[in-house]
Amino acid sequence: EAGVTQFPSHSVIEKGQTVTLRCDPISGHDNLYWYRRVMGKEIKFLLHFVKESKQDESGMPNNRFLAERTGGTYSTLKVQPAELEDSGVYFCASTKQGAYNEQFFGPGTRLTVL
Amino acid sequence: DAKTTQPPSMDCAEGRAANLPCNHSTISGNEYVYWYRQIHSQGPQYIIHGLKNNETNEMASLIITEDRKSSTLILPHATLRDTAVYYCIVRVGGWQGAQKLVFGQGTRLTINP
Numbered sequence: 001e002a003g004v005t006q007f008p009s010h011s012v013i014e015k016g017q018t019v020t021l022r023c024d025p026i027s028g029h030d031n032l033y034w035y036r037r038v039m040g041k042e043i044k045f046l047l048h049f050v051k052e053s054k055q056d057e058s059g060m061p062n063n064r065f066l067a068e069r070t071g072g073t074y075s076t077l078k079v080q081p082a083e084l085e086d087s088g089v090y091f092c093a094s095t096k097q098g099a100y101n102e103q104f105f106g107p108g109t110r111l112t113v114l
Numbered sequence: 115d116a117k118t119t120q121p122p123s124m125d126c127a128e129g130r131a132a133n134l135p136c137n138h139s140t141i142s143g144n145e146y147v148y149w150y151r152q153i154h155s156q157g158p159q160y161i162i163h164g165l166k167n168n169e170t171n172e173m174a175s176l177i178i179t180e181d182r183k184s185s186t187l188i189l190p191h192a193t194l195r196d197t198a199v200y201y202c203i204v205r206v207g208g209w210q211g212a213q214k215l216v217f218g219q220g221t222r223l224t225i226n227p
Contacts, residue, residue, distance in 0.1 A: 004157070033214065043158065045214035056214060091157050093215075103215060105157030 002026065004106035006092050012112045018080040021109045023092030025074070029104070030097040031055075032075050034067060038088035046090075049075060050097075082113045117141065118202045123222040132189040134221050136202030139183045144206050147178060149187045150215070151198040158201065158217075161187065192225045199223070 005024045013019050025032045034046040046065070047057040051072035060067070064083070069075040079086055089110050093103040119137040126132040138147060149161040162169055162176045164185070169176045175188040189196055201220040205213060 035215075035217075042219060043152075043215075043217040045216065048214060059214070093157070102160040103158075105159065107155075107157050 004092055004094055004104050006090075006106040006109050008109060009107065010110045010112075012114065013082055014114055015084055016081045018078065019082055019111060021077045021079075021090050021111070023075045023077070023106060025092070025094030026096070026104055028096055029094035030072070031095040031103075032069060033093040033103060034075070034077055035059075035091040035093065036088050037091070038085065041088075043091065046077070079111070082111075084113050087111055087113045117204045117216070118218055120200075120202055120218065120221045122219060123224070125224050125226055126189075126192050128194060128225050128227050129191055132192040132196065132223060132225070134187040134189075134200050134202075134223060135184065136187070137184045138202070138204045141182050141204050142206075145204050146206065147176065147182075147185050148203040148205060148215070149174070149176065150201045150203065150217075152201070152220070153195075153198040158215075161200075192223075194225050194227065197223060197225045 007022045011019050030051050032049040035043050037043045045059040047060055047067055048055045049069045052069050066078045089108040091105050091108045093105045095103050146163050146165050148163040150158040152158045162171050162174050164176045164178055178185045199220040199222050201217050203215055
């Protein structure tokens with residue numbers, strides 16, 4: 001079984017540009033989560049999808065961040081425009097409905113905003 | 115905010131048991147104790163979870179005190195590949211366990227040869 005995959009693994013952009021991160025959860029997993037770790041801080045929750053619906057977006061830092069999960073499969077996280085403080089590692093995780101004990105994490109996308 | 119307290123770092127000799135403590139004095143009756151770890155540059159990895167009974171799986175054992183205010187994760191025979199940051203997380207389980215994970219600073223465990 002393939003794990004959670006994320007693309008790209010690393011992105012370097014200029015301040016003010018737009019970047020889109022992609023997450024492909026494990027097939028059949030209805031729950032999809034985005035987390036991030038910015039320099040020197042803990043891993044922080046961003047939002048949670050159940051299928052294509054946003055269940056909890058309480059961790060989204062501001063309206064420069066837009067997450068989508070059209071069709072309930074893969075998800076994208078767009079940052080527009082990117083700021084220096086957005087630099088960090090963005091993780092995606094998934095769980096299947098009815099088995100919430102273990103969140104399976106992807107390898108992360110390292111975002112560097114210059 | 116994280117509801118757990120962990121030592122920032124620990125060392126353990128290869129082949130020995132690594133015992134990682136966690137305090138969660140404000141844990142509620144319906145909250146479980148979860149452990150994850152993050153090996154350098156990888157995503158966090160689930161290890162084990164428990165409610166009040168001790169638990170064991172192929173990776174580790176989890177010992178929860180009777181009052182549930184603290185717990186210990188035990189890696190019985192630590193290897194160099196167990197060097198990682200270990201996170202103790204308290205959250206509800208079951209269907210409500212679909213909620214987010216709240217990570218603290220964790221314990222940086224270094225296994226020495």
